[in-house]
Amino acid sequence: MSVNDGKKLLHVESIDVSYGKLKVIFDVSLYIDDGEVVVLVGRNGAGKTTLFRTIAGFLKIRKGAIRYREEEINPYKAFEVAQKGIRYIHQDKHVFSTLSVSENLELAGHAIGNKDFGPVFEYFPKIETLLDRRAGNLSGGERQMLLIAMALLGKPDLILMDEPTEGLAPHIITDLATSFKKISKTTTLFIIEQNLPLTAQIADRVYCMREGGIVAEIESKDEIKKMSFEKYL
Amino acid sequence: MWKKTLDRLGPLLVVLLVTVLRYLFPNKISFFTEIAIYTIYVMGNNILYGYLGLVSFGQPFYLGIGGYATALFLAYVGHNPLVALLLGIGSGLVFGIVLGPSFIRLKSSYFALINAALCAIGVFIFERLLIDITRGNDGLWFRSNMSKLPLLDVRLPQSFFLFVVIVLFLVLMIYRHLDRSTLGTMFRGLQSNEEKLKFIGYDTFKIKWVGFTIASCFSTFAGSLYAINFGFVNPSLGENSRAVEVIVATLLGGSGTVYGPFFGAFAFLGIKDIVSRWITRWELVVGILTILVLFRFSKGIWGTIQQYLLGIQKRVSGSNDIRSPKGSRSAGAGS
Ligand SMILES: Nc1ncnc2c1ncn2[C@@H]1O[C@H](COP(=O)(O)OP(=O)(O)O)[C@@H](O)[C@H]1O
Ligand SMILES: [Mg+2]
Secondary structure (H helix, E strand, C coil): CCCCCCCCCCEEEEEEEECCCEEEEEEEEEEEECCCEEEEECCCCCCCHHHHHHCCCCCCCCEEEEEECCCCCCCHHHHHHHHHHEECCCCCCCCCCCCCCCCCCCCHHHHCCCCCCHHHHHHCHHHHHCCCCHHHHCCCHHHHHHHHHHHHCCCCCCEEEEECCCCCHHHHHHHHHHHHHHCCCEEEEEEECHHHHHHHHHCCEEEECCCCCEEEHHHHHHHHCCCHHHCCC | HHHHHHHHHHHHHHHHHHHHHHHHCCHHHHHHHHHHHHHHHHHHHHHHHHHHHCCCCCCHHHHHHHHHHHHHHHHCCCCCCCHHHHHHHHHHHHHHHHHHHHHHHCCCCHHHHHHHHHHHHHHHHHHHHHHHHHCHHHHCCCCCCCCCCCCCCCCCHHHHHHHHHHHHHHHHHHHHHHHHHHHHHHHHHHHHHHHHHHHHCCCCHHHHHHHHHHHHHHHHHHHHHHCCCCCCCEEEHHCCCHHHHHHHHHHHHHHCCCHHHHHHHHHHHHHHHHCCCCCCCCCCHHHHHHHHHHCCCCHHHHHHHHHHHHHHHHHHHHHCCCCCCCCCCCCCCCC
């Protein structure tokens, strides 16, 4: 991977994050380049979700900096970070469950004045057949598709996905992996994933997280294919 | 099909129904006038409760503000009731904009209580603090100061009824538009998942502020209409002990829906009218109604009607992919 310093899409520099007095992220640094698919792996409780929520502006850092296109973004509110082009997809797969699928899409697009749902239906044709459905009644896989579709409607440059395949059936995971490949042609992806074979399949680069710190960064395609990150978990 | 038609004709049907009933029961004209006004009052609370998910125990305060804005103008300044009504709406706008930022920041339980506090203070202000201009509990009379409008004389009950019905029609059209608009979807989205709304780029604080202000305008407008209807106001319009009534009416009609407030107002005032002939302390009935609605009738009247119609459609079309009524929100225990 290119190491063109200073031109990173996202640059996290030695950040600490705490919940009250409980520090859960220790001196984490990482970067994401334009166009990459970067996967973050780590056990439950390692601090992955906390890291994503921090990048998305929901938690504030105690030390360090988070730069997006060279601008320090952590002081901004979550909605302002979103407006700058970062979309965060929760681990819990929550949609606007009392609204219809089309209302969910409408909200996501309206935030940036985007009414053209065509491109996202190309990624997820299934969604187009579910428009009148109440979003709360969708299956896990459909919900994940809707969430990604909603993120895409915001025309982001970077999507943070928190365990998108968690709890989904294998054939749906295969479909999603194909979608990730397509989406990554236009949008940079930073994905938390526990599914190691899938990680090996989609990642350009892998970060391993453990007990609140980044313990390894794997750049070599061969090492990724061999799933050598497994030993850092 | 029928659903679209019903929705399109809704405001007209509501207004026709009230008008037909008014001519069927000519001696109940003031009752039907009050239904139209109360519907607007419930609509305001419905924006808070049904759309934004906020409970307020202080809605009579806003009713009082609108009522006094109108009454003070007509008693001391001018004669045109339309100007007085606009002032009533304007008072809601001002209070919404000014109070909004500090109120909507609060946790929902605190929001409910701060409004209750405000309401209690409001009664004190109307009754004591401003007694020189409001005349306290004696009430402020201004009926004879109201001028006759070119087409309508609001001082005549028949004529005011027509005026209120036209107003209700317009307000329902606006409300339906709001419900369908992206702003309406934002309100419901906010209630469904506020954090998610932030993560897709919305300033939820502003959305709530706008919602609070719109709700406040509906409530003060209803207060203004009450004032003109009676030709006088007294502090009981803003009585804090009656705060729960509008919440019950909202639930009874079906919260988070366009036509729920009308059914809620109708049922609530109807029950009140019938029951108060036999029982003087009809608050007992409010209490029982509240419990019934919470445990047995959480979709409310309009929600139940919609569900029933959907059931018929389902049987007719044989389709099994029909979602529940748009945005209707159950209030029952554990939901
Ligand atoms: N809201 C919270 N308040 C306090 N501690 C939290 C909160 N959320 C997560 N934690 C703690 O922070 C640590 C990291 O959690 P999390 O970021 O969710 O990990 P992961 O996503 O890697 O499973 C865990 O020890 C967890 O218990
Ligand atoms: Mg997590």
